[in-house]
Amino acid sequence: MKKLLLIALGFTAFQTAKAQDMLIFKDKTVEEVKIIEVTPDFIKYREFGADENAAVFSVEKDFLNKVIFETGKVLDMSKSLINDERIYADQRRRAIKLDVAGISSNYSFITYEQAIDPSTSWEAGFLFIGAGFDSGSLDGERENAMGGGVNVGYKFKRSPNFYMSRMKYGHIMRGTYIKPNLFVTLFNYDLVDYNHPPDPVTFMYPTTRETAVAASAQLDFGNQLVLSDQFVVDYAFGVGYGFTTKQNTNQWWTPPAVNYGFTGGRRQGVDWNGNTTYSSPLTYSVTLRVGYLMKN
DSSP states (O other): OHHHHHHHHHHHHHHHHHSSEEEEETTSOEEEEEEEEEOSSEEEEEETTOOTTSOOEEEEGGGEEEEEOTTSOEEEOSSOGGGOGGGGTTSOOEEEEEEHHHHTTTEEEEEEEEEEETTEEEEEEEEEETSSOOOOOTTSSOOOOEEEEEEEEEEEEOOOSSOOTTOOOSOTTOEEEEEEEEEEEEEEEEEEOTTSOOOTTTOOOOEEEEEEEEEEEEEEEEEEEEETTTEEEEEEEEEEEEEEOOOOOOSSOOOOOBOSSSEEOBOEEEOTTSOEEEOOOEEEEEEEEEEEEEOO
């Protein structure tokens, strides 16, 4: 009987010791308390075991990792409001966009973007080379290019330099970003051969139909605006490294190759003496996309 009583008293004492609130700080410090009130910015509490007339303390939520109540409920404080997906639950997070800058360069670039969380998203698109206005390339001639390409990227949205209380993004799809991305294109084009004399009747230089493959790994710096939770405007400038098999017959210079989607990349050329030369591997791109936000 005495043993049963001792066991019961021990179990009761153990439960009493367990039944308390705990503040777990970000430096792993644990403090046993009696929580009085939870506000949007503070946790108010008394020291554990103190009577009701004892002093009430408060701690900012930014110092805490978790709050564990005596009932066993856990309040996770590790996520800031700006990265809490529940804040953006009613916002559209998928977009279809068209690069209007590409249409004037003889290609249409359509992309799909989907937000992963408030600070990141992924994007993929197709380029339809030839679906635009052929205004001529840096090589100086209209190429009548036809082909296609793919682009994939991952956006990292810029975080604020400092955080204010209750701060959040205006929209889950909005903000300044850095985006690593990859272009790969395959297309046919007209190559004018200036190394041979022109036709004596038409005075036109001979032209051949060639095939080119080009690729570039870039880093885009951009910003995306959201209008009325329905439309997006995305503008960016990208730089990177790449290559192209697009030929160049000019002997006096090797201009950056227009690869439809991006410009530049290492490519082969010739000088006045017929020696092989290579252009810089640097690539760049400019995009201006407008799009529509699809419903969730």
